[in-house]
Amino acid sequence: MAKNFDKISLKDAPRSELHDALKLTGAEVSINVLPQGASVPFVHSHRKNEEIYGILEGKGYALIDGEKIQLAAGDWLRISPAGARRFFAADDSAVKYVCIQVKAGSLEGYTADDAEIK
Amino acid sequence: MAKNFDKISLKDAPRSELHDALKLTGAEVSINVLPQGASVPFVHSHRKNEEIYGILEGKGYALIDGEKIQLAAGDWLRISPAGARRFFAADDSAVKYVCIQVKAGSLEGYTADDAEIK
Numbered sequence: 025m026a027k028n029f030d031k032i033s034l035k036d037a038p039r040s041e042l043h044d045a046l047k048l049t050g051a052e053v054s055i056n057v058l059p060q061g062a063s064v065p066f067v068h069s070h071r072k073n074e075e076i077y078g079i080l081e082g083k084g085y086a087l088i089d090g091e092k093i094q095l096a097a098g099d100w101l102r103i104s105p106a107g108a109r110r111f112f113a114a115d116d117s118a119v120k121y122v123c124i125q126v127k128a129g130s131l132e133g134y135t136a137d138d139a140e141i142k
Numbered sequence: 143m144a145k146n147f148d149k150i151s152l153k154d155a156p157r158s159e160l161h162d163a164l165k166l167t168g169a170e171v172s173i174n175v176l177p178q179g180a181s182v183p184f185v186h187s188h189r190k191n192e193e194i195y196g197i198l199e200g201k202g203y204a205l206i207d208g209e210k211i212q213l214a215a216g217d218w219l220r221i222s223p224a225g226a227r228r229f230f231a232a233d234d235s236a237v238k239y240v241c242i243q244v245k246a247g248s249l250e251g252y253t254a255d256d257a258e259i260k
Contacts, residue, residue: 034218042194042218046194126244142226
């Protein structure tokens with residue numbers, strides 16, 4: 025019987041993508057580091073996917089539809105597919121963040137509605 | 143026009159759930175802290191949902207289908223819906239982790255196949 029899990033231990037890297045490494049079927053998850061003063065060099069939106077960003081360390085900001093959103097460790101953000109987004113580290117700090125990509129509207133039940141206690 | 147994002151700044155808590163706070167539609171995301179020596183007090187599996195766990199701080203272990211999986215900061219784990227799982231902090235360390243719940247098989251395209259560069 026195939027085992028019901030996969031595990032990866034990440035090394036320090038500018039970007040680590042988990043979809044293929046963990047055989048994910050419901051999300052892509054990436055862990056990203058932008059050095060102090062750096063930014064993702066393009067603006068993007070999505071066709072079908074909602075993105076969820078969590079700031080793990082440091083600080084920075086996002087531009088979403090032209091609005092500047094300050095971000096620091098402990099902040100979490102949902103961006104709808106249509107949002108035009110670009111991410112920046114702060115001028116005086118790197119920023120480490122997780123980005124979760126899921127199909128918008130795909131979640132049905134969750135937690136108490138989907139779990140079975142053994 | 144409704145804005146394309148929501149943001150939350152988390153406070154220290156044993157468990158923070160993001161689905162309602164961020165109006166998520168494709169995932170539930172929770173940030174959890176188990177104190178040193180503590181554990182989630184039940185074994186559970188899921189009906190439809192894949193879970194992705196990322197260890198943010200500290201260390202602990204999971205029992206999955208009876209197998210003990212050591213976990214430390216930087217480790218990420220996929221668990222298929224059927225996996226019977228239970229999480230534990232280490233005897234000498236708390237553990238902080240993110241749990242992402244998504245519908246198994248729901249992701250279609252992602253990254254280059256779903257993004258539009260502006």
